Amino acid sequence: MSNMLKVDNLWFRYTQDSDWALQGLNLEVKKGEFLCVLGSNGCGKSTLAKHFNAILVPEKGDVWVEDINTKEEERLLEIRQKVGMVFQNPDNQIVATVVEEDVAFALENMGVPTDEIRRRIDEAMTAAGIIKYKDKAPHNLSGGQKQRVAIAGIIAMRPDCIVLDEPTAMLDPYGREMVIKTVKQLNKEFGITVVLITHYMNEAAQADRVVVMSKGKIEKIGTPREIFSQVEWVKSLALDVPQTSDLAWQMNRQGYNLSTEAITIEECAAQLYKFLEE
Ligand SMILES: Nc1ncnc2c1ncn2[C@@H]1O[C@H](COP(=O)(O)OP(=O)(O)OP(=O)(O)O)[C@@H](O)[C@H]1O
Ligand SMILES: [Mg+2]
Structure with missing residues (x-):
């Protein structure tokens, strides 16, 4: 490739x-x-x-x-159109007082025609899972929602690649999960390099x-x-390592013989199940 x-x-x-x-x-x-x-x-x-x-x-x-x-x-x-950047602090990335205006901001500056902007921001807000907040004020959203507004603003530019610098560092666990889910979806469904x-x-x-x-x-x-x-x-x-690898490693230090290669939760659970059976 x-x-x-x-x-x-x-x-x-x-x-x-x-x-x-x-x-x-x-x-x-x-x-x-x-x-x-x-x-x-x-x-x-x-x-x-x-x-x-x-x-x-x-x-x-x-x-x-x-x-x-x-x-x-x-x-x-x-270059900037091909590669979009998302930073840690969503508050520093939001410029408008209404979500959809924020998502449209860069496109307007690029002189994209109005009906094309409409299409693109609807698509981007849907992909980022924030379309239901389109008429809201960004400062009333949670950190995770704001970060997804920032991501929608980037997606509206139709980049080939998104670079995210600790996008979840300031978010609560739910916000983190939603942002990562969005990023994975952009990668898998839209083929955007991440x-x-x-x-x-x-x-x-x-x-x-x-x-x-x-x-x-x-x-x-x-x-x-x-x-x-x-x-x-x-x-x-x-x-750190993921908790899954860490669990196997900790157990091995107690004299067991588990594989630290079981890194997904499913693999880890399957390995522990097998171990307990034996
Ligand atoms: N604007 C700057 N001016 C001068 N030195 C800088 C600047 N930004 C970063 N550095 C230095 O460059 C080095 C790399 O910093 P960088 O921010 O890239 O690290 P990082 O891996 O992103 O760290 P973190 O996990 O804290 O975000 C560090 O020594 C840092 O002090
Ligand atoms: Mg850094």
């Missing part, structure tokens, strides 16, 4: 005298993929994310959005592949199963 994003030996620092925030990263994100980026605080996840739609550009090396090098300044609009940065391992466990960063470098890339079954290694980076 072809690449949505390609990172080729990316080096970046914020100022000439600061340390390199990113140190020679290489990564390919395939079209239609759901990729998750993990790593402890300050390891460079947000800095990497901002390279995906040219908020930042490499000091050395290259980042490609399909066939566009993000250093091509004259193609910035094209890059999700998160500190929640149960969210990462649902991705196609997981990138683990540490101190400005990519340490490992693998399926959630490949990554999370290496419990000791993940913990050594001050990260």
Whole structure:
């Protein structure tokens, strides 16, 4: 499958005298993929994310959005249309006083015709599950609902890829679940490529592949199963593993012999059932 994003030996620092925030990263994100980026605080996840739609550009090396090098300044609009960004704080992303106006905001600025805007925002609000709030004031919505308004605003631009930088960090468990459900649906049903940065391992466990960063470098890339079954290694980076892998690991420390590869709740339950039967 072809690449949505390609990172080729990316080096970046914020100022000439600061340390390199990113140190020679290489990564390919395939079209239609759901990729998750993990790593402890300050390891460079947000800095990497901002390279995906040219908020930042490499000091050395290259980042490609399909066939566009993000250093091509004259193609910035094209890049921003292909790759949408969702940030942590929904309040900073909402600009209008009515939900549907907020979703329409960027399209209006782009000069999209009115009837086309109508079609697109209805579609986007439906996909994000917020159509029933379309006439409401965003500040009256919950954090999870607001975050889905922000996501709808991005979807209305018809991007090929969405990059979400800890979109659930400020949400309650229900809001988190709804946002992740929406993101997964956009990926599976609309084929939108997703890059999700998160500190929640149960969210990462649902991705196609997981990138683990540490101190400005990519340490490992693998399926959630490949990554999370290496419990000791993940913990050594001050990260958690999903509760499923952790349970098997904890039991193994008590002398049992369970597989840490059972990362879904179903797999974990099946393994425990089998174990209890024996
Ligand atoms: N605007 C900035 N100016 C200078 N240095 C910065 C800036 N933003 C980030 N940094 C530094 O770059 C490094 C990487 O930061 P970054 O925000 O990318 O990490 P992160 O993995 O997203 O962390 P977190 O999990 O806390 O969000 C850190 O050392 C940070 O202090
Ligand atoms: Mg960050």
